[in-house]
Amino acid sequence: xxxxxxxxxxxxxxxxxxxxxxxxxxxxxxxxxxxxxxxxxxxxxxxxxxxxxxxxxxxxxxxxxxxxxxxxxxxxxxxxxxxxxxxxxxxxxxxxxxxxxxxxxxxxxxxxxxxxxxxxxxxxxxxxxxxxxxxxxxxxxxxxxxxxxxxxxxxxxxxxxxxxxxxxxxxxxxxxxxxxxxxxxxxxxxxxxxxxxxxxxxxxxxxxxxxxxxxxxxxxxxxxxxxxxxxxxxxxxxxxxxxxxxxxxxxxxxxxxxxxxxxxxxxxxxxxxxxxxxxxxxxxxxxxxxxxxxxxxxxxxxxxxxxxxxxxxxxxxx
Ligand code: ZN
Numbered sequence: 365x366x367x368x369x370x371x372x373x374x375x376x377x378x379x380x381x382x383x384x385x386x387x388x389x390x391x392x393x394x395x396x397x398x399x400x401x402x403x404x405x406x407x408x409x410x411x412x413x414x415x416x417x418x419x420x421x422x423x424x425x426x427x428x429x430x431x432x433x434x435x436x437x438x439x440x441x442x443x444x445x446x447x448x449x450x451x452x453x454x455x456x457x458x459x460x461x462x463x464x465x466x467x468x469x470x471x472x473x474x475x476x477x478x479x480x481x482x483x484x485x486x487x488x489x490x491x492x493x494x495x496x497x498x499x500x501x502x503x504x505x506x507x508x509x510x511x512x513x514x515x516x517x518x519x520x521x522x523x524x525x526x527x528x529x530x531x532x533x534x535x536x537x538x539x540x541x542x543x544x545x546x547x548x549x550x551x552x553x554x555x556x557x558x559x560x561x562x563x564x565x566x567x568x569x570x571x572x573x574x575x576x577x578x579x580x581x582x583x584x585x586x587x588x589x590x591x592x593x594x595x596x597x598x599x600x601x602x603x604x605x606x607x608x609x610x611x612x613x614x615x616x617x618x619x620x621x622x623x624x625x626x627x628x629x630x631x632x633x634x635x636x637x638x639x640x641x642x643x644x645x646x647x648x649x650x651x652x653x654x655x656x657x658x659x660x661x662x663x664x665x666x667x668x669x670x671x672x673x674x675x676x677x678x679x680x681x682x
Contacts, residue, residue, distance in 0.1 A: 367597045369540040370556030372518050373588035373634040374424035375447060379487045380579040382410045382429050382673055388486045389414045391676025392466060394507035394514055397650035398640050403428055407659050407666050416517060417504050419640035419649060421588045422561030423517030430579045437578025441526045441569060442628035444582040446490040448519040450560035453495040455513035456481055476547055487580040494519040499560040520563035521585045523629055528568035530626035535564060538605050584630035591637055595621060598633050616656050617642060
């Protein structure tokens with residue numbers, strides 16, 4: 365049994381409009397909607413999960429929805445500041461054309477020897493597609509995007525902090541990450557077997573404006589452990605190191621603990637088990653509104669209050 369942390373599990377961000385967000389991530393970027401549920405702390409709002417065909421750990425991006433101008437946040441220090449996905453190097457031109465056809469401004473950069481296409485999502489969250497020839501994950505190829513160009517899953521978690529030492533120390537001492545390399549003010553760490561989906565980049569920027577939570581920002585990043593025993597082992601280590609760690613929360617598809625690293629970024633440890641097929645068949649993931657048991661008696665009111673989400677439009681360029 366392996367009780368170690370082995371990489372990224374999911375990223376959760378906040379958007380203003382579920383339909384626009386759904387169209388962007390499923391229609392334009394070709395992720396699969398793997399779960400349609402509500403915020404377990406506020407069932408009047410959706411919680412949508414996107415990922416590969418089965419919602420594999422390391423491919424999952426989820427959104428809460430906070431509508432209205434007043435709920436807007438600001439991307440900055442003390443946050444995960446970009447959502448990075450991995451694609452095959454041969455896919456970059458395809459994606460550049462697809463984004464251009466939609467009128468989405470994108471720029472190409474090179475970092476750690478990898479070519480990156482950077483743009484922003486429908487709420488202004490920075491999104492990147494990183495070319496990685498070594499990523500063998502299949503992605504989701506039934507969204508109208510050729511299989512060889514499909515997004516493979518998450519690439520790295522980019523954490524922008526004003527003082528990197530405590531964040532780096534936490535990753536290495538308590539969370540099973542090891543330093544891969546440094547370039548300028550950016551340090552890359554990896555866990556488990558390494559590679560895409562198992563990286564964290566810590567960006568040290570003492571002058572960065574602090575971020576503010578709200579729509580258009582990442583809410584938290586979740587790291588993966590195989591099972592409950594692994595989660596409890598991490599809980600003990602973190603608590604011994606002085607972190608204030610929540611009790612275990614049952615999220616239906618995984619079980620989680622939460623804590624903040626010293627620069628204020630909310631971290632979660634989530635189990636690989638039981639996964640997204642626990643309450644609907646794998647072939648039907650994301651097609652029906654799924655509610656946790658405590659909300660089932662209120663299904664009719666909850667459904668009536670939620671806006672309908674339509675499938676992303678066909679023929680979306682590219
Ligand atoms: Zn989470």
